[in-house]
Amino acid sequence: MADTIVEFINASGKTLAELQAGVPIVVNAANEQAVVKDVVIACTKNRALTLDVGGSAIASVSGSARLTGSELLAAGNQLNLKTALKVLLNFCYSTDGSGTFYKNQFETLFSGDGGSSTVASVAAVTSLTGIVVTPYFICIAANGDFYYADGSNGTLYRRTGGPTGAETSFGSFGHTLCYDGSRYIYGFNTSGQIKTFDTQSATVTNTQNLTGSWNQPSSGYAHCCTIDGWVWCHPGYNQTSFLVNPANGICYSFGGYASASAQRYFVGVNKDSAGNYVFVQVDYSSPGLYYWSPGKTLGANPSMAFSGSLSTVSFSPYSGNANFLHRIPGVDNLLFYIGSSKVQVLDLTTLSIAVSLTLSGYQGGNYGTFYGTDAARAATDFGTVSVRATGIKVTP
Numbered sequence: 388m389a390d391t392i393v394e395f396i397n398a399s400g401k402t403l404a405e406l407q408a409g410v411p412i413v414v415n416a417a418n419e420q421a422v423v424k425d426v427v428i429a430c431t432k433n434r435a436l437t438l439d440v441g442g443s444a445i446a447s448v449s450g451s452a453r454l455t456g457s458e459l460l461a462a463g464n465q466l467n468l469k470t471a472l473k474v475l476l477n478f479c480y481s482t483d484g485s486g487t488f489y490k491n492q493f494e495t496l497f498s499g500d501g502g503s504s505t506v507a508s509v510a511a512v513t514s515l516t517g518i519v520v521t522p523y524f525i526c527i528a529a530n531g532d533f534y535y536a537d538g539s540n541g542t543l544y545r546r547t548g549g550p551t552g553a554e555t556s557f558g559s560f561g562h563t564l565c566y567d568g569s570r571y572i573y574g575f576n577t578s579g580q581i582k583t584f585d586t587q588s589a590t591v592t593n594t595q596n597l598t599g600s601w602n603q604p605s606s607g608y609a610h611c612c613t614i615d616g617w618v619w620c621h622p623g624y625n626q627t628s629f630l631v632n633p634a635n636g637i638c639y640s641f642g643g644y645a646s647a648s649a650q651r652y653f654v655g656v657n658k659d660s661a662g663n664y665v666f667v668q669v670d671y672s673s674p675g676l677y678y679w680s681p682g683k684t685l686g687a688n689p690s691m692a693f694s695g696s697l698s699t700v701s702f703s704p705y706s707g708n709a710n711f712l713h714r715i716p717g718v719d720n721l722l723f724y725i726g727s728s729k730v731q732v733l734d735l736t737t738l739s740i741a742v743s744l745t746l747s748g749y750q751g752g753n754y755g756t757f758y759g760t761d762a763a764r765a766a767t768d769f770g771t772v773s774v775r776a777t778g779i780k781v782t783p
Contacts, residue, residue, distance in 0.1 A: 393780045395423070399773035401468075403766050409439065409467035412776045413460055420781040423458040423466060432770035435499055439467045458778075468774055472497040473718055474765040475732075476758040479725045480515075480550065481751025482522050482535075488515035488550050489750040492761070495768035496732070496742065498718055509748040515550045525755040526566040528586035534572060535755065536564050541576060545589060557591070560584065563609040563620060568716035573618045573633050575611065581618065581633050595636030614656045614664070614714065617685055621654050621668055628654075628668070630685070641679065655712025655722040660736040667712060667722060667733070678738065713758055725756040 395413045413421050428436065433450030441464060446454060460466055477495035482488055490513040523538035533546040543560035546552040560582055561574025572584040575597075583593040611620035621628045630639045656666045659680070666679040680694045712733070713723040721741070724731040728749035732742035 389782050391780045391782070393778065395421070395776040395778060395780075397775045399429075399771070401772040401774065403470070403472075403474075403769040406436065406468065406470040406772060407472075409469045410772075410774065411465055412438070412468055412774065413466040413778070415460055415462055415464050417463045418783050420462050421460040421466075422779040422781070423460060423776060424455065424778040426454040426774070426776045428452050428454075428468070429773040430770060431772075432768075434470060434497075434769060434772070435472060436468060436470050436772065439469045440464055466776075468772070472499050472769075474760050474762070475715060475718065475721075476723065476730075476760055477764050477768065478759045478761060479730070480525055480527070480533075480755075480757045480759065481726065481749075482525060482755040483751055485521075487751075488518075488525075489513065490515060490550070490759075491746060491749050491751065492764070493730070493744070493746055495760075495765045496730070496744070497765075497769070498721065509746050509750075512748065512750045514750070518544075522755040523562070524564040525757045526572070527757055527759055528566070529569050530586065532586060532589075534566070534586070536560060536562075536574070538562070538754070541574070543572070543574070543584065555589075557584070557589075560591070563611050563622075565611045565613045565618065567613045568714065571613075573611065573613055575609065575620060581631055581636055583633050593633065595633065597631065597636045597638055599638040599640075610653045610711070612654050612656050612712065612714065614658075615685065619654060619656055619666055628666075653711055653724075655714060655733075657714045657722055657735055658719045660720050662719075665735040667735075669712065676733075711756060715758070723758060725758060726751075 398410070401410050412426070413423060415421055426438070428448060429451045436448050437444040438446040440460065445458065475496040475498055478490055478492040480488060480490055491509045493509050520537040520539065522535035524536040526534050528534060531548050533550045533552065534543065536543050541559045541562045543557045545555045545557065559576065561576045563575040564572055566572050570586055572586060574582045574584065576582065579597045581595050581597060582591055584590070585592045609620055609622040611618055616634070618631045618633055619628065620631060627640050630641070631637070654666070654668045656664065659665050662683050663680050664682065664685060668677045677696045678694050713725065715723070720735050722733040722735065724733070728746050730742070730744040730746060731740055734741040
């Protein structure tokens, strides 16, 4: 056996994409062992990083650090420097009451990076091609197409490739809409139906009459959200919420909390860190929220017993307009509120506000908001990482 003092790696400028994939620090052949004695990590920005062996973290750091000791790396194993951070958002589209679109860009939010109440200047505001309606729903589909719906007559529109693209009308679709984040838009109309719109084919693929306990008011004022093929809707002027299967129109009711005179209570759903569904309804008339957690399974006629309320958690503003609690597919445990110069992140495990970001220079209103991500900006905002590691290589 031969022991050799070596420098395993001395590299700089490692990017977000490289760290998400894993930067190899030590790679042992089948007949090699190593003892890692010293690891120096330098970050241009403080980011959560881990040292990983075989998919298991052996050390975690937040920003620049120096780790010393004697870490034995067995034959055939590999030590990597990684980040588990996911890009959340760094711009949002917003609309005001006159139908003007705005794109507000700001510093990227990453999952797992923590956060606190901060103020961030909007890096750029772009006033986009105006429309003549007040959209209560907007979204960017996975293929980049921009969709919005007229709040008064429920007409669904698409702008190919983004908000400034060529526009197509798909006729009356629904007054209460939500997007699943990957493919489908669901809409409730005032005729007691739920429709499914496929953004890949740009067609309505399913229309179902609502059955069971549904009693949507004729006004159409409501909010809805979707997860795992289910749609949750809270009609305005109504203290009952509904969980709907859009494939067959069957509705299951459970108690909501609302003032009888209020129109809209924005809602959201995601899973906590243990995999339990958490449904959230924001109070309109006073600060706070209500939540339900039926466990890990929805299925037919799920148990939706009321779980509790939090008067200490507030979203600003408590508006009757089209605010939303957004869920980003692939990111559990979090819901996002965007509107009225605010980006707020709700942690569903702790049921607390994890991030409250005030956007200085924000343009737009509360009639429709949707998040977005610019990958190049996210990479820049993440910064870069340098790493140097030394130790002993043991070979036959």
